[in-house]
Amino acid sequence: MMNIVVLLKQVPDTTEMKIDKEKGTLIRAGVPTITNPDDLAGLEAALQIKDRQGAKVTCVTMGPPQAESMLRELYALGADECVLISDGKFGGADTWATSNTLGAYLATIPYDLIIAGRQAIDGDTAQVGPQTAEKLNLPQITYVDEILSISEEKIRVRKALENRYEILESEMPCLITTLSSIAKPRYMHVREIMKAFDKPVTVITNEHLQLEQKDIGLKGSPTKVKKTFTKEVHKNSDVLTLEPKLAAAKILDVLLENQFIGK
Amino acid sequence: MNFELSKKQALSLKLFKEFSLNEVKPLAQEVDELERFPVETVEKMANIGMLGIPVPENYGGSGGDNLTYIMAVEELSKHCATTGVIVSAHTSLACAPLLAFGTEAQKEKYLLPLASGEKLGAFGLTEPNAGSDAAMQQTTAVKEGDFYRINGSKIFITNGGYADTFIIFAMTDKQKGTRGISAFIVEKGMEGFSIGKTEHKLGIKGSSTTELIFTDLMLPAENLLGQEGKGFGIAMKTLDGGRIGIAAQALGIAQGDLDEAIKYVKERKQFGKPLSAFQNSQFQIADLQTKIDAARLLTYRAAVLKDEGKPYSTEAAMAKLYASDISMESTRISLQLLGGYGYTREYPLERMFRDAKITEIYEGTSEVQKMVIAASLLK
Numbered sequence: 001m002m003n004i005v006v007l008l009k010q011v012p013d014t015t016e017m018k019i020d021k022e023k024g025t026l027i028r029a030g031v032p033t034i035t036n037p038d039d040l041a042g043l044e045a046a047l048q049i050k051d052r053q054g055a056k057v058t059c060v061t062m063g064p065p066q067a068e069s070m071l072r073e074l075y076a077l078g079a080d081e082c083v084l085i086s087d088g089k090f091g092g093a094d095t096w097a098t099s100n101t102l103g104a105y106l107a108t109i110p111y112d113l114i115i116a117g118r119q120a121i122d123g124d125t126a127q128v129g130p131q132t133a134e135k136l137n138l139p140q141i142t143y144v145d146e147i148l149s150i151s152e153e154k155i156r157v158r159k160a161l162e163n164r165y166e167i168l169e170s171e172m173p174c175l176i177t178t179l180s181s182i183a184k185p186r187y188m189h190v191r192e193i194m195k196a197f198d199k200p201v202t203v204i205t206n207e208h209l210q211l212e213q214k215d216i217g218l219k220g221s222p223t224k225v226k227k228t229f230t231k232e233v234h235k236n237s238d239v240l241t242l243e244p245k246l247a248a249a250k251i252l253d254v255l256l257e258n259q260f261i262g263k
Numbered sequence: 264m265n266f267e268l269s270k271k272q273a274l275s276l277k278l279f280k281e282f283s284l285n286e287v288k289p290l291a292q293e294v295d296e297l298e299r300f301p302v303e304t305v306e307k308m309a310n311i312g313m314l315g316i317p318v319p320e321n322y323g324g325s326g327g328d329n330l331t332y333i334m335a336v337e338e339l340s341k342h343c344a345t346t347g348v349i350v351s352a353h354t355s356l357a358c359a360p361l362l363a364f365g366t367e368a369q370k371e372k373y374l375l376p377l378a379s380g381e382k383l384g385a386f387g388l389t390e391p392n393a394g395s396d397a398a399m400q401q402t403t404a405v406k407e408g409d410f411y412r413i414n415g416s417k418i419f420i421t422n423g424g425y426a427d428t429f430i431i432f433a434m435t436d437k438q439k440g441t442r443g444i445s446a447f448i449v450e451k452g453m454e455g456f457s458i459g460k461t462e463h464k465l466g467i468k469g470s471s472t473t474e475l476i477f478t479d480l481m482l483p484a485e486n487l488l489g490q491e492g493k494g495f496g497i498a499m500k501t502l503d504g505g506r507i508g509i510a511a512q513a514l515g516i517a518q519g520d521l522d523e524a525i526k527y528v529k530e531r532k533q534f535g536k537p538l539s540a541f542q543n544s545q546f547q548i549a550d551l552q553t554k555i556d557a558a559r560l561l562t563y564r565a566a567v568l569k570d571e572g573k574p575y576s577t578e579a580a581m582a583k584l585y586a587s588d589i590s591m592e593s594t595r596i597s598l599q600l601l602g603g604y605g606y607t608r609e610y611p612l613e614r615m616f617r618d619a620k621i622t623e624i625y626e627g628t629s630e631v632q633k634m635v636i637a638a639s640l641l642k
Contacts, residue, residue, distance in 0.1 A: 076278075186311075189310075189312045190275060190312035190313060191312045191324075193274050193275050193325075194271055194326045195326075196271070196274070
């Protein structure tokens with residue numbers, strides 16, 4: 001049976017996010033958390049493969065102990081196993097240190113396919129999936145919005161780019177990153193909710209992974225955030241009063257001039 | 264005493280809120296206007312285990328408790344009271360008596376498909392001449408060999424037109440009064456059993472309310488539920504549980520109304536300020552939320568007592584009496600806060616106003632609840 005590992009992240013619900021204007025940081029207190037939408041869509045894609053042809057679906061997250069609440073929900077959605085990679089030593093990790101940690105753990109478990117969401121709504125980097133594939137020396141396909149076929153040997157997917165699709169094939173094992181459009185997440189099942197809290201959540205610490213401090217957490221993170229601020233939008237606008245036809249012509253000129261559209 | 268939900272209950276509530284908002288709310292107006300039974304919603308609820316929440320897993324259910332189940336009815340009813348009562352009647356009035364009084368074979372055959380949501384259930388007690396006076400059953404069941412010959416009719420049966428399995432009551436011995444009433448399991452499509460008139464109602468218009476007609480229905484004796492002559496007790500115990508479901512429906516309508524009114528008074532401006540800045544709005548919503556919370560505590564208490572296997576008949580009657588009363592009050596006041604807009608179909612308040620009324624009537628009128636409560640105090 002195929003082993004599918006899905007990487008997920010618990011993120012603040014950015015629709016309810018506020019920024020501390022003095023410190024320039026996100027105010028996390030009191031903000032509800034959700035499962036990152038692209039990741040949840042990736043899990044749904046995995047569950048659909050499981051429903052169709054059978055597979056074991058393992059959910060892996062790296063985060064603080066509170067992330068366990070997300071894993072309970074993932075059990076209620078149909079995950080077979082949930083793993084929480086959590087250790088104070090992993091704290092403050094950027095995408096590099098995160099993928100070091102995830103990669104080290106994933107190297108210890110069986111997988112045929114690893115699915116990561118394209119990007120997390122709190123950081124928007126889209127780096128963890130691809131970097132993890134590199135650490136594991138796996139082929140990777142990003143921006144997947146449809147899995148066309150999958151077997152233990154081969155996967156065929158549709159990759160969505162800005163203005164076109166690519167149909168790509170890869171040998172297995174491989175890693176794909178998914179767009180939210182790949183699948184609409186299902187609802188939890190009441191029966192699975194009743195069981196979700198009795199299932200074990202495997203907690204992985206650095207005791208298990210034995211990584212050096214220079215490769216993990218804040219010390220293993222080359223990215224340094226100098227400043228966080230809210231973008232100020234300056235609207236430079238010209239107001240022209242023209243006849244409809246002339247106005248249309250003017251708009252066309254502006255669009256062409258700024259290369260918003262091609263000739 | 265502990266007023267915290269367990270983790271399972273809290274996560275279930277999250278599911279019910281999401282489901283009701285995304286799947287139930289968008290259909291509510293259409294279901295009402297077209298008097299359309301929301302079959303697609305029933306199917307979706309079946310798929311996620313919402314049609315057998317308090318039934319153990321080995322009988323096809325979700326293995327939850329009654330509090331979890333009534334929170335589902337509450338959340339559904341916030342947006343659509345029709346959907347709420349479909350679940351309540353199915354769970355409390357069809358699944359519950361089978362679970363409590365059925366034989367293993369009956370549970371296997373009838374409860375399992377109901378609790379898994381493959382089939383829908385209904386309950387038939389009321390007759391043209393047996394409403395609050397349910398003991399006046401005129402439907403008869405005469406034992407003939409391995410069969411009961413059933414004749415008579417039932418009215419106002421919730422889910423009637425869409426149910427597959429019916430728990431019905433009939434007189435097996437007219438001489439014995441309430442001790443001559445027995446309960447039976449009837450299946451859709453049996454010869455001699457048909458669905459009669461469908462009612463057109465003030466509210467919960469999408470719910471299917473029909474007549475059931477029995478004309479020489481030869482029902483196998485194995486479809487007797489519980490012992491012969493014990494039907495009245497089965498009906499009363501079943502209704503005790505059902506009342507918690509209807510209290511939850513009333514509660515959902517009440518909260519749904521107030522939520523709409525709160526949203527509105529924050530947006531609507533008159534005399535240069537939002538309605539929420541006026542003391543009238545503030546006091547009305549403060550009073551209502553307090554009363555709704557009181558109704559919720561009564562309702563949850565009854566559910567928790569049932570879960571703990573303790574007597575809950577009086578508490579269920581109190582919950583239904585008070586919650587249905589508050590439901591009416593909430594729809595009246597919330598609609599008033601919206602003024603003319605509340606009276607139009609632009610907003611859901613007029614529908615909820617019509618829907619609330621039934622909670623004072625079915626599964627025992629408010630007067631019957633008072634009889635139950637008083638009887639427990641004066642015995």
